[in-house]
Amino acid sequence: MSITVTEVLTRCIEHREIFHDEMFSLMSMMINGELSPQISSAILIGLRVKKETIDEITASALALREFSKQVPVKNREDLLDMCGTGGDGSQTFNISTAAMFVAAAAGVKIAKHGNRGASSSSGSADVLEELGVNIELEPSHIIECIERTGIGFMFAPLHQKAMDNISMVRKEIGVRTIFNILGPLTNPACAANQLMGVFHPDLVGIQVRVLKKLKSRHVLTIYGKEGMDEAALGSATMVGELKNGVITEYEIHPEDYNIPMVSNRNIRVSNRGESAQLILDSLNDLDGSARDIVALNAGLAIYAGNRANSIKQGVSLAFEAIKNGSARDKLEEFRAYTRKFSK
Incomplete structure (x- = not known):
C-alpha cells in the first residue's frame, strides 16, 4: 500500500502512526532513491520528532533487508549477532568485538554485522582491520569462516x-534518524539470536519487541546506565530479553557475577590502535577492567547464543575461555583464516 508524501508529513506533524505496509513502501522508495533528498530529509526529521513506533521500525527493517546482499548460512537458528547501535558517546574500546572471540571460544556461532566508527574513534571494522583481519569478504567466504572458525x-x-x-x-541532516537503529536489525545472515546494545534506555524495550516481530529466537537488548550501549561495570545494566516468544525486562549488576564495580574511565580510547591493544590485553587476561567488561558482555552473548542456561553460567564460561587462552587463540584463528582470502 502506497502513501503520499503529504500524508506522511501530515501524520508526522499530528503524531499519528504510519501503518506497516505504508512504511514498507515509503522506506523502499527512500532506499531506492525515488524520493528527492529534500523530501527524504523532511520525512526522517518528521519521524524523529513524532518518535518512530515499533511497527514503523519493523517495516523499515524488513524493507532494508529486501535490498541487502544476503549471506545464506545454513542453520540460522544457531547464529548470534552481537553489535550495538553506537552513538552512546562513551568512547570506550570495542567491547563487543572483543567479546565475540570469547563467545566463539565458548562454542557460539557468531555472524557479526558491523561498520566503521561514525561517532566513535573506532568501529568494529576499524579495530578488526587494526588487528590484521580481512574484513572485505564475499558471502561464500564469510560462510566458510563461520563453518571453520x-x-x-x-x-x-x-x-x-x-x-x-x-x-x-x-x-x-547531522542528527539521529531511524537509520541509526536499523543497522543492528538487518543482519545479512538473518541470525536468529542477538545481543544488541542500544544508546538510549527507551530502546531496550522497543528493539526487543521489534526483534520479536522479526521472528528472532533469543535476544538480549542492553543499555548500561552509565551511558553505554554495552553491559557496564560502573552501573546497573537494563536488559530486555526475548526467549521462547516471551519478553521480560530486568536489570543486572556486575556484583551479581562477582565482578567489581568500576567506572568506564579506564577503558576509554582515542583511536583504533588503543582499542586493539585493550582487546589484546583483555584476551590475554592482563587488564582487569577491560577483561571484566569483556567477560560480562561475552557472558551475555553466550547466554543469548544458547550455550549457557543463565547469564551467570555464561559469565563463568567467558572467564574460563579467557583464562585458558582459547579466546586469544580464536582471534588468531579468525585472523589467519580471513587472510586466506586477501587479494
Missing part, C-alpha cells in the same frame, strides 16, 4: 549498497 564478519557497506542513496541525506 565459528566467526563471520559482515562489513555493512558491502551488504547495504542501497544505503548509498540515503547516506548523503543522513550526513547533511
Whole structure:
C-alpha cells in the first residue's frame, strides 16, 4: 500500500502512526532513491520528532533487508549477532568485538554485522582491520569462516549498497534518524539470536519487541546506565530479553557475577590502535577492567547464543575461555583464516 508524501508529513506533524505496509513502501522508495533528498530529509526529521513506533521500525527493517546482499548460512537458528547501535558517546574500546572471540571460544556461532566508527574513534571494522583481519569478504567466504572458525564478519557497506542513496541525506541532516537503529536489525545472515546494545534506555524495550516481530529466537537488548550501549561495570545494566516468544525486562549488576564495580574511565580510547591493544590485553587476561567488561558482555552473548542456561553460567564460561587462552587463540584463528582470502 502506497502513501503520499503529504500524508506522511501530515501524520508526522499530528503524531499519528504510519501503518506497516505504508512504511514498507515509503522506506523502499527512500532506499531506492525515488524520493528527492529534500523530501527524504523532511520525512526522517518528521519521524524523529513524532518518535518512530515499533511497527514503523519493523517495516523499515524488513524493507532494508529486501535490498541487502544476503549471506545464506545454513542453520540460522544457531547464529548470534552481537553489535550495538553506537552513538552512546562513551568512547570506550570495542567491547563487543572483543567479546565475540570469547563467545566463539565458548562454542557460539557468531555472524557479526558491523561498520566503521561514525561517532566513535573506532568501529568494529576499524579495530578488526587494526588487528590484521580481512574484513572485505564475499558471502561464500564469510560462510566458510563461520563453518571453520565459528566467526563471520559482515562489513555493512558491502551488504547495504542501497544505503548509498540515503547516506548523503543522513550526513547533511547531522542528527539521529531511524537509520541509526536499523543497522543492528538487518543482519545479512538473518541470525536468529542477538545481543544488541542500544544508546538510549527507551530502546531496550522497543528493539526487543521489534526483534520479536522479526521472528528472532533469543535476544538480549542492553543499555548500561552509565551511558553505554554495552553491559557496564560502573552501573546497573537494563536488559530486555526475548526467549521462547516471551519478553521480560530486568536489570543486572556486575556484583551479581562477582565482578567489581568500576567506572568506564579506564577503558576509554582515542583511536583504533588503543582499542586493539585493550582487546589484546583483555584476551590475554592482563587488564582487569577491560577483561571484566569483556567477560560480562561475552557472558551475555553466550547466554543469548544458547550455550549457557543463565547469564551467570555464561559469565563463568567467558572467564574460563579467557583464562585458558582459547579466546586469544580464536582471534588468531579468525585472523589467519580471513587472510586466506586477501587479494
